[in-house]
Amino acid sequence: MRTDGVEPAPPTAGIVQRPVRDAGRPAVQRVTIRDVASLAGVSVATVSNALNRPSIVAPDTLERVQEAIARTGFVRSTAAGQLRGGKSRTVGVVVLDLANPFFTDMVRGAEDVLRKHGYMLMVCSSDESTEQELHYLRLLEEHRVDGLLITPAGHELREIAKLAAYGVPTVLLDRDANDEALCSVTVDDIRGGQLAAHHLLELGHADIAFVNGPATIRQCADRREGAMTAVRAKGRRPRRDVVFREIEVPALTADHGERAVGALLALEPRPTAVICANDLLALGVLKGLASARLAPPEDLAVVGYDDVTFASMLSPALTSVRQPKYELGATAARLLVEEATGGAHEHRSIRFEPELVVRASSRAPRAIRP
Amino acid sequence: MRTDGVEPAPPTAGIVQRPVRDAGRPAVQRVTIRDVASLAGVSVATVSNALNRPSIVAPDTLERVQEAIARTGFVRSTAAGQLRGGKSRTVGVVVLDLANPFFTDMVRGAEDVLRKHGYMLMVCSSDESTEQELHYLRLLEEHRVDGLLITPAGHELREIAKLAAYGVPTVLLDRDANDEALCSVTVDDIRGGQLAAHHLLELGHADIAFVNGPATIRQCADRREGAMTAVRAKGRRPRRDVVFREIEVPALTADHGERAVGALLALEPRPTAVICANDLLALGVLKGLASARLAPPEDLAVVGYDDVTFASMLSPALTSVRQPKYELGATAARLLVEEATGGAHEHRSIRFEPELVVRASSRAPRAIRP
DNA sequence: GTGAAAGCGCTAACAT
DNA sequence: ATGTTAGCGCTTTCAC
Numbered sequence: 001m002r003t004d005g006v007e008p009a010p011p012t013a014g015i016v017q018r019p020v021r022d023a024g025r026p027a028v029q030r031v032t033i034r035d036v037a038s039l040a041g042v043s044v045a046t047v048s049n050a051l052n053r054p055s056i057v058a059p060d061t062l063e064r065v066q067e068a069i070a071r072t073g074f075v076r077s078t079a080a081g082q083l084r085g086g087k088s089r090t091v092g093v094v095v096l097d098l099a100n101p102f103f104t105d106m107v108r109g110a111e112d113v114l115r116k117h118g119y120m121l122m123v124c125s126s127d128e129s130t131e132q133e134l135h136y137l138r139l140l141e142e143h144r145v146d147g148l149l150i151t152p153a154g155h156e157l158r159e160i161a162k163l164a165a166y167g168v169p170t171v172l173l174d175r176d177a178n179d180e181a182l183c184s185v186t187v188d189d190i191r192g193g194q195l196a197a198h199h200l201l202e203l204g205h206a207d208i209a210f211v212n213g214p215a216t217i218r219q220c221a222d223r224r225e226g227a228m229t230a231v232r233a234k235g236r237r238p239r240r241d242v243v244f245r246e247i248e249v250p251a252l253t254a255d256h257g258e259r260a261v262g263a264l265l266a267l268e269p270r271p272t273a274v275i276c277a278n279d280l281l282a283l284g285v286l287k288g289l290a291s292a293r294l295a296p297p298e299d300l301a302v303v304g305y306d307d308v309t310f311a312s313m314l315s316p317a318l319t320s321v322r323q324p325k326y327e328l329g330a331t332a333a334r335l336l337v338e339e340a341t342g343g344a345h346e347h348r349s350i351r352f353e354p355e356l357v358v359r360a361s362s363r364a365p366r367a368i369r370p
Numbered sequence: 371m372r373t374d375g376v377e378p379a380p381p382t383a384g385i386v387q388r389p390v391r392d393a394g395r396p397a398v399q400r401v402t403i404r405d406v407a408s409l410a411g412v413s414v415a416t417v418s419n420a421l422n423r424p425s426i427v428a429p430d431t432l433e434r435v436q437e438a439i440a441r442t443g444f445v446r447s448t449a450a451g452q453l454r455g456g457k458s459r460t461v462g463v464v465v466l467d468l469a470n471p472f473f474t475d476m477v478r479g480a481e482d483v484l485r486k487h488g489y490m491l492m493v494c495s496s497d498e499s500t501e502q503e504l505h506y507l508r509l510l511e512e513h514r515v516d517g518l519l520i521t522p523a524g525h526e527l528r529e530i531a532k533l534a535a536y537g538v539p540t541v542l543l544d545r546d547a548n549d550e551a552l553c554s555v556t557v558d559d560i561r562g563g564q565l566a567a568h569h570l571l572e573l574g575h576a577d578i579a580f581v582n583g584p585a586t587i588r589q590c591a592d593r594r595e596g597a598m599t600a601v602r603a604k605g606r607r608p609r610r611d612v613v614f615r616e617i618e619v620p621a622l623t624a625d626h627g628e629r630a631v632g633a634l635l636a637l638e639p640r641p642t643a644v645i646c647a648n649d650l651l652a653l654g655v656l657k658g659l660a661s662a663r664l665a666p667p668e669d670l671a672v673v674g675y676d677d678v679t680f681a682s683m684l685s686p687a688l689t690s691v692r693q694p695k696y697e698l699g700a701t702a703a704r705l706l707v708e709e710a711t712g713g714a715h716e717h718r719s720i721r722f723e724p725e726l727v728v729r730a731s732s733r734a735p736r737a738i739r740p
Numbered sequence: 741g742t743g744a745a746a747g748c749g750c751t752a753a754c755a756t
Numbered sequence: 757a758t759g760t761t762a763g764c765g766c767t768t769t770c771a772c
Binding site: 075076077078079080082083088089090097098099101104105107108111118120121122123124125138139140141142143144254283284286287290310313314315 | 445446447448449450452453458459460467468469471474475477478481488490491492493494495508509510511512513514624653654656657660680683684685
Binding site: 400402403404414415417418419421422446447449450451452453454455 | 764765766767768
């Protein structure tokens, strides 16, 4: 991707050796609950109680135990507890790619909720490979995770449903559960497309282009469908003819957005507004327009999708459809905790509404609208 | 932060109820190694061997065991294994904020390496709170992680060193180990500052401003120091006087960058180039310059730091100092695995070199240089 | 090559 | 309120 010039820099990293302090495993013997018990002069059961149900142990005994714990530096082992009780205090989180801000924000939302309930997150990137996903699922099962948050890589939910049927509370992220007995948390992409188109129509645009990714991606298809719905609704009104044309590009990247500008400007007549299936595409379109000496929103109004961080920082700032990423993860985590904790649980599909954030790229900065 | 207009959107998410399939915990009994053993007509020891040392078990026995495993759907329990053997096949990863792309990329690098060694990642965001960090460290210890990758929140490394001394292989991320007996992986920020300043000096700039964050942040101080070093080196040569002035802002955000433009343009005489302590600041500066109808690089050359994704997508594309984020994480993970696996291990501090990526913001796009 | 048995560190009945 | 004890599922000697 990068074709820019690069300053020469040493290819290898500098390495500083420091003296060996502890070769191999330092033979520090782990303190067990038994050590604590004998030091405190009580039984292991009492220590266990002091740990898990402090209210039922006598105040002075409790104190002695706590002191013994502090003195020995005892740290309980989750694994041992899990063996008896079953809970691993761990949930698996499988996303397509942790480096993608969409997923990162989602995971962060999940983390904040799960932390409060004492769960650790085992985070995995499937890289959209069902094989890698399956590998991770297997590992998560071996670790006996108490729950699973997952954005499935493939269309097939069988393996995931199997895990869920085995008693692992599971919530699908950004993916509908269809008929499977699972919880899911999604964002309404059809509505998002509608919001974008509706906004432009309201501004008076009657010739809208849609720069879209592959129709095989569900999100792309939905967003387009939403936009078309809005256009059709408008078009039906008397004395109103709205043109809607689509340009499909092979991937949702800035590069393809920039290249799409050629096709966009070649349209006859030239559209007055363009919706992009995501912000990267929109960014590329903005770049291409700048090269062609065209300035949004006057020459062409531009709307993106996702509202990534930099959307608001661009000049002109990019109008975009925001998805509640953090909330998505947080809500999924809440469902998970509910299912993992509560006895009776009804599987639910929660669908979030996207939100249009209007900025300069679709609206003249100083324009006054009634 | 967002003061833009927002299209009305329903505040509550849509909820769809689906019929209850399994109330409470489905009473699916976990298959144990014993079940497999009896189905295969062998002892549990043999199953264990078939699992861990298949070469020492007779081919036909092995086959019978594997069939029994497949038929029963047996999945071994890591926890039980850990109890005997000690390994949890898990490493803790503590960063300041998982939602920050710098850390996300690092974690991704670590994941890709650790996956190959069968480790799962327990990811934690400390939010720069030593308290939260401590909480997580405690939990990780309870989970008996086989290793720890951490960007410490505070200056105090005592608690971390204690864990390390307890036998948990530990690698510091983007932080020097100083005198503690730990591995660390860092990027040379002084050199990064140097690269940025040197580049501008080479282009002939003799009046450079540095928009910096708080000097209390080590990275900020180092980058500034590096830039000053380069300037001083240049200034020493005869007939060459280089001016270097600093503008300190309270936080590394685009907002503060934009606001700094006022102070920047008020400098007498006005500098011809500006280095920003990170790309967000640079982005804000670019925005502010655009408002002031000034166009980089002619009116003012701009250099950022970090080379975030959008740096290359801006117009003009932003010159920036890149940090090998992914490699940082991957290398740290490799050190970790080495320490966790190998017997004798020497603690090492690996320092990466940043890399200057030159783009239009510091160099006229069509300028030809010999 | 395979099996019997003794734990790993903890929890949870059940006694006292 | 506290102690005794029997496992949880697995690995690992040590016999056979």
